Amino acid sequence: MLNREVVIAGAGPAGLAAAIEAAKAGAQVLVVDLNIKPGGQLFKQIHKFFGSSAHRSGIRGMDIGTQMLAEAEKYGVEIWINSAVIGLYSDKIVSIERGLENGEKELVNIQAKKVILATGASENVVRFKGWTLPGIMGAGAAQTMINVNRVKPGKKVVMLGSGNVGLIVSYQLMQAGCDVVALVEAAPKIGGYGVHASKIRRAGVPIYTSHTIIEARGTDRVSEVTIAELDSKWQPIPGTEKVLECDVVTLAAGLKPISDLVRLHDLDLTFNAVFGGWVPKHNRDMESTQSGIYVAGDTTGVEEANTALEEGRLSGVAAAEALGYLTAEQAKELKDDIWERLDGLRMGPFGEKRMFAKNDILADFPACVK
Amino acid sequence: MEKKFDDDMLVCRCEEITVGEIRQAIAEGALDVVGVKRRTRAGMGLCQGKTCEKMVQQILAQELCIGPEQTGSSSIRPPVRPITFGTLAGGIK
Ligand SMILES: Cc1cc2nc3c(=O)[nH]c(=O)nc-3n(C[C@H](O)[C@H](O)[C@H](O)COP(=O)(O)OP(=O)(O)OC[C@H]3O[C@@H](n4cnc5c(N)ncnc54)[C@H](O)[C@@H]3O)c2cc1C
Numbered sequence: 471m472l473n474r475e476v477v478i479a480g481a482g483p484a485g486l487a488a489a490i491e492a493a494k495a496g497a498q499v500l501v502v503d504l505n506i507k508p509g510g511q512l513f514k515q516i517h518k519f520f521g522s523s524a525h526r527s528g529i530r531g532m533d534i535g536t537q538m539l540a541e542a543e544k545y546g547v548e549i550w551i552n553s554a555v556i557g558l559y560s561d562k563i564v565s566i567e568r569g570l571e572n573g574e575k576e577l578v579n580i581q582a583k584k585v586i587l588a589t590g591a592s593e594n595v596v597r598f599k600g601w602t603l604p605g606i607m608g609a610g611a612a613q614t615m616i617n618v619n620r621v622k623p624g625k626k627v628v629m630l631g632s633g634n635v636g637l638i639v640s641y642q643l644m645q646a647g648c649d650v651v652a653l654v655e656a657a658p659k660i661g662g663y664g665v666h667a668s669k670i671r672r673a674g675v676p677i678y679t680s681h682t683i684i685e686a687r688g689t690d691r692v693s694e695v696t697i698a699e700l701d702s703k704w705q706p707i708p709g710t711e712k713v714l715e716c717d718v719v720t721l722a723a724g725l726k727p728i729s730d731l732v733r734l735h736d737l738d739l740t741f742n743a744v745f746g747g748w749v750p751k752h753n754r755d756m757e758s759t760q761s762g763i764y765v766a767g768d769t770t771g772v773e774e775a776n777t778a779l780e781e782g783r784l785s786g787v788a789a790a791e792a793l794g795y796l797t798a799e800q801a802k803e804l805k806d807d808i809w810e811r812l813d814g815l816r817m818g819p820f821g822e823k824r825m826f827a828k829n830d831i832l833a834d835f836p837a838c839v840k
Numbered sequence: 841m842e843k844k845f846d847d848d849m850l851v852c853r854c855e856e857i858t859v860g861e862i863r864q865a866i867a868e869g870a871l872d873v874v875g876v877k878r879r880t881r882a883g884m885g886l887c888q889g890k891t892c893e894k895m896v897q898q899i900l901a902q903e904l905c906i907g908p909e910q911t912g913s914s915s916i917r918p919p920v921r922p923i924t925f926g927t928l929a930g931g932i933k
Contacts, residue, residue, distance in 0.1 A: 472933070504921065557918030565932075567923045575923070578933045595891055597898075602850050726894060730920040733913065741909035747894075748913060 474500045474548075476789050477564045477582035479555040479731060482510020483775045484767025484782035485588035486538045486547075491786030491804075492584075493545035495795040500580070501547060502566055504554040507618075508542075509535035510590055512775060514610070514617045517638055519775065531775060558585065558735045562762060584762050584789040587732060588782060591725035591746065591768035596630060600686035609639040609722035616646040624718035628695055629653045630683055631722030633661035639722060641669050651714050653677040654697050656704065663820075683719070684711065692719055725772045737763065740834050744827035745771025753835045754809070755788035756781055764789060771831070773824055780812045851899070852892040854885020862896060866903045872912030873897060886922055889914050 476492045478485045481503035493499045507513060515531025542549065552569030559565065562582045567575050593608035595601065605624055609631065615621045627648050629640045632655035640650050653670065658680045660667045670677060678697060684706055685696045699710035726746040729739065738751045738759040750758050750765045758765050764785035767778035784805060791801035816825035847860030857880045865879035873889075876882055876896050883889030883896065897911040 554919075554921040554923075556921050556923060559918075565918060567919070567921065567927055575927045576930055576933060577923075577927055592890060594894055597845060597849065597851070597895055599846065599849060602853055729913075730888075730916050734916040734918060734920060743908075747908070 471563070472578060472580045474498055474580055474582055475793055476500070476584045476586065476786075477562075477580055478502065478586040478588060479564075480510065480588035480590055480767070480769070481505075481508035481549060481551070482588060482590050482767060482778060483512055483534070483538070484590075484769070484778040484785075485510070485586065486535075486542055487779045487782030488586045488588060488764070488766055488786035488789070489547040489549075489782075490538065490541050490545060491783045492790045492795075493542070493547045493786075495787070495790035497584075497790050497793055497795050499547045501542070501549045502553045502555050502564075502568075503549070503551055506552050508539060508549050508551055511610075512538075514613045515775070516617050516642065534775070534779075555589075555731060558587075558731050558763075583793060584764065586756075586764040586766060586782075586785050586789060587750075587758075587769055588765070588767045588778075588785075589728040589731060589769050590778075591727050591772045593721065593725055594723045596683070596721050596723045598683045598685060600688070600692070603686050603688050603692040604690065605688070605692040605717050606686060606719040606721070609635050609720040610725075612718070612720045613639045613642060616642060616648075622646055622648055623720075624716075625649060626651050626716040627718040627720055628683070628697075628714050628716045629720050629722060631655060631661070631724075632657075632667070632677055632679070633722060633724070634663060634666060635725075636720075636722030637662040637666035637670055639720065640675065641666065641673075643720075644673060644675075648718070650675050651716050652697075654681045654683055655679045656682045656700060682706070686719055691717060693717065695719060725768065727769050727772060729769065732758070732765065732769070735760065735763065737765075738836065740831060742771060742827050742831060744823055745773075745831075749831065751831060751835050754784075754832060755805070756785035757788060759836060762789075762792065771824070771827065774815075777812060777815050777824075780808050780815065784808050784812075845899075851895050852880075852882035852885065852889075854887055854892075855881040855883075857882040857892075859899065862899050863903060866900065870900075871904070872900065872910075873914050874912060876900065877914060883914050888916075888920070 475498040478501040481501045489499045512531040512535035557565035564580045698706040732750045739748045756764045766781040766785040787804045849859045870876045900911040
């Protein structure tokens with residue numbers, strides 16, 4: 471069995487930021503990610519980020535990813551790609567299916583002193599008649615196809631959902647040369663930011679609010695969908711059906727935190743609708759209800775890259791402190807700065823409800839932990 | 841539940857379990873995700889419920905008139921990601 475001081479599951483903004491902080495303080499860090507490239511969602515995000523300038527808004531997600539990778543390398547962070555954390559056992563033994571350079575895989579158990587879970591979130595699906603037809607996929611999956619693998623998912627796309635993911639991916643699908651036929655949104659209002667919505671509108675693509683997909687049809691793959699208007703009780707209004715021809719339907723219906731490792735290890739969870747469902751309880755150090763196991767980023771509640779990054783930093787600093795690489799005063803100074811930035815990110819009409827949700831989770835932390 | 845969810849609609853693709861089978865499991869006494877899973881195998885396939893768990897929770901909430909937090913979630917066992925027998929047979933380093 472190998473030994474590492476800090477083992478991190480997930481190399482998205484949360485996992486990489488955690489790795490950088492812990493390694494900068496002097497800890498020996500390994501990050502494991504199942505993708506063929508580290509960076510999590512960042513390398514799919516070819517658009518400029520929103521938010522304040524202190525938080526790298528105006529910078530493209532992929533450029534933040536490149537900066538973080540360079541920093542991780544500078545501090546000697548070890549990264550295993552194409553490798554999945556498949557288990558987490560008592561006394562912090564992390565089981566990994568490691569991808570080798572020759573394409574083979576091997577099972578490795580690592581004895582860690584501290585574990586940080588930063589596994590992100592997964593896309594929600596939506597049920598309608600025919601939802602399992604080929605050509606129907608998550609919006610994030612379509613984004614991975616065009617921006618990472620440079621493969622068009624099809625020619626004519628109907629997007630379900632008008633939150634930021636739905637809006638941004640629609641625009642990027644158009645940039646990639648797809649014809650976006652329409653956006654369909656069940657709520658009476660567009661969910662995402664005005665800047666993103668106006669790009670869609672300017673391109674002449676209709677956004678049908680108070681509408682949903684009733685049925686998808688096709689033989690080998692989807693060839694058309696029926697949409698209909700919804701009444702105030704979210705029921706389809708008969709006679710309002712429209713048929714849209716398409717060969718791709720992308721679902722942007724929100725994300726849910728990936729909590730498999732958390733649940734495997736019996737960390738206490740709490741249900742939080744704002745954050746997308748069940749999330750692990752944690753304290754202000756991002757430590758879970760089991761000492762030495764930390765959680766950060768979308769795993770703790772679906773938010774954004776910047777909050778994921780700051781939460782990752784917190785967990786990295788806290789782990790380094792617990793390992794004795796930072797004094798309590800040094801760690802406090804770093805953590806206070808991070809919390810100030812996090813509070814800043816959780817403000818305004820979009821951020822405030824996440825601030826309240828986070829406070830609920832922090833208040834729910836048991837006084838004595840396992 | 842709304843009529844748009846026909847009984848023959850697939851919910852768990854891995855194990856090919858339909859809305860109707862899940863409704864029947866609930867009628868037979870399943871109260872949460874684990875109850876449905878034990879009776880139908882929904883969520884026991886390759887993806888281990890990553891796609892369907894949320895839909896099973898929605899059906900439970902609708903059929904039993906309970907909140908989403910009361911529908912529970914699946915118990916998790918390693919490996920949390922699918923691995924091959926070949927890898928397992930290689931032993932653990
Ligand atoms: C279309 C879209 C647009 C967005 N735009 C913005 C924006 O403009 N601004 C903004 O701030 N945010 C944006 N976000 C949100 C942002 O991308 C996420 O909040 C952020 O990436 C979360 O970071 P994370 O590190 O928690 O998770 P992720 O970035 O998802 O990284 C998690 C990583 O963990 C890995 N992993 C999971 N399970 C395992 C396992 N068992 N073993 C090994 N590895 C594992 C995954 O492969 C992944 O690489 C956007 C999201 C989307 C989908």
